[in-house]
Amino acid sequence: MLVNVSYNNKEITRKVDAEVGKPFTLKERWAMGGIGSPRLFITETSIEIRNLLILDNNRDQCNVEIRPKGIIVRFRSLLETFALVIPFYKLTVYKGDLAIFSIYRDHYFIKVQADTKAVQKFFRKLLDYKADNAPTSVEDL
Template sequence: MLLNISIQNKISKQQIDRLVGTSFTLKERYNLGGIVSPKLYISTSSMAINNLLILNKNDHSCTIEMRPKGIIIKFSSQFNTYALITSYNKMSIRKPSAIDYSIYLESHFLKIKADSKTHDFITKLFRYKLSNLATRIEDVP
């Protein structure tokens, strides 16, 4: 789901919390070693995201926030902040080459440039996703 989150309202906050859960507590954030990625640079994206990014002339970047049931990818376009919100079971991350990661979220995708901090965060994200996967078919939404 792609949302404009520049103006926070109760309905969009409830939608986000229902889909990916409320934000981690301070203790959980500390135990995970942080839940927000460093600044990630976008090299390629799907058409809908690209149309928003081309409005920014020089900065094509995003951050990923981990939540208990999914992730939020935030990026800005002119004076607005947008969020791609998805659950872990609808997210796919691939590594097509040594210098980038491809993130697929339902009908959207992003290709981000990889460095050592990015590798560390993606590894943390994978470990959290694997440790919290549904183990029974009844648990899958």
């Protein structure tokens, strides 16, 4: 689900929380060693996201937040903040050649550079957390 999260809209917040869970508490964040990615530079996206990113001339970048049941990929265009909300059961991550990670949900995708150890460490943490906490059957959804 691709949504505009620039404004404090309770309906959008409720939908996001229903999809990927409420944010971790401060104690849980500390125990996990952080839940956010470093700055990720976008190299390629699906057409819907590309149409938002080409509206300004800034360098395309995003960040990823881990939630209990999924992730949120946030990026900015003009003065708006958009979020691609991906539950774990729809999340697919590929590591391509030339240090590129691809994040997929249905027909949306974002490809980011993984040129630092911090980015690679974050994706390892994300994939480990997904393996430990993703639903294993339809009843778990």
